Amino acid sequence: MYRLRVLDDAIRRQRTVREAEMMHSARGAGVRSPHLYFVDPRGAAIVMEYIEGERMKDAVDGGSPKKVAGMFRRLGLAAARLHSAGIMHGDLTTANVILGGREITLLDFGLSSHTTRVEDHAVDLRLIKETIVGAHPGFSALALDALHEGYSSEAGPGRSKAVFTQLKGIERRGRYARVV
Amino acid sequence: MDYILGVESTAHTFSVSVMSSSGKILSDSRNVFKAPEGSGIHPFEASQSHIRAAARVLKEAVEESGVPLDSMAAVSYSMGPGLGPCLRVGAVVARTLASSLELPLVPVNHAVGHIELGCLLTKAKDPIVLLVSGGHTMVISFSGGRWRVLGESLDLTLGQLLDQFGRHAGLASPCGRAIEEAARLSDRYLRLPYSVKGNDVSFSGLLTASKSLLDEGASFGDVAFSIQETAFAMVAEVTERALAFTGKKEVLVVGGVAANRRLDGMMDSMAKRHSARVGVAPIGYSGDCGAQIAWTGWLAHRSGIRVPVEGGAVRQSWRLDSVDIPWRD
Structure with missing residues (x-):
């Protein structure tokens, strides 16, 4: 383990509890996540439903533009549903999304939290954007448009505009973004 | 064999290096501006120090290289990116040389310089890069023709965190050692607060809490230990996430x-x-140095990148x- 034991234990225990709780809340918000079978905070372990399907990360790499747009539209919609219910996922990379048929399932809620702040919701979208630009650069424009479209369809134009404007603000805070 | 000269002057270091096209560092001379105790780098004062040292450093580097x-x-x-007054010193030296010797600029x-020199010296081919310095804290991966940022600090850099904590304890920058x-x-x-947000980290709460501990009378060593353990675990975690996400098998630590x-x-x-291999730039070449500019300059030159002398300005904000x-491909 690279982390100091005492620090690692505290982080893992906290995230395990958080993950179990938030997976449950997500389903309440209308976003599919695996069913919980058993949670062991001390051992930092969760036993959950096995989800049949393909990781979105892999599907994007070999996907047609039309399919990829569809995936990001659905991801945007799922993110907006979580946010409307006051949930920030905290780790929305394409590696944490499973595609099965027409449904998408979100995993890895260990960094989630209850929050209605525009800033926190924008942080969620920022990670998706980092993933798109960093890992799927060929689809950047298309994926970002689809994400925006899916998000707005659920969040409504007003909230969506607020969150995406905040996202720009966060990016401007990045080191050496063009401000000087 | 071809030879190239590189001038670095982003922040506290003014350095000139001569390298061969085979990747050999023939010389790397430096002047490092040292701030007074308890304070950071004042850009103007650092630039004055660079101006005074420029001719000597250049002469040393050229003589030692034998080229x-x-x-x-x-x-x-x-x-760029970096401190305007400091960058301008290096740009003036480089423009003068290019113009008087009629060489490409x-x-x-x-x-990019940190990364490419790190790759050269550690033989890393396609690594996840952790760039940690006073100017940067980024997790980087190459894809689609550019070095892409997968995660970064949302506020302070790791170098700033350590420096500002050290200065609060009365040390002079750089305080890392x-x-x-x-x-x-x-x-x-x-x-101490541990703040990982997705692939990003945030150090501002950690800095405030660490300073408070010192003010409350905790020993410098204990807080130093705790701030390192917390901050380093945070950057290790986001690097691990990038490794897992990309499936790459090399890690390069530079800065x-x-x-x-x-x-x-x-x-x-x-x-x-x-099962990934870690490469760390050798201590003399992990921080700012002319070699990072000379080597990357060579790669760029070979690809036909140049600016006319009158276009050789500086860019304080220039994201990698x-x-x-x-x-690269």
């Missing part, structure tokens, strides 16, 4: 903070779990993910 100035293939310089992005040494003598972990042994040790044990990298 006459008029035998260089090109002159490269750090165009090659602009280099300082962050003093903190590392004090931390080695402690194993008492004081609870001034790469000189910290505890950070390197942590990166090692993290990477082992992914906006730089096209034609020499």
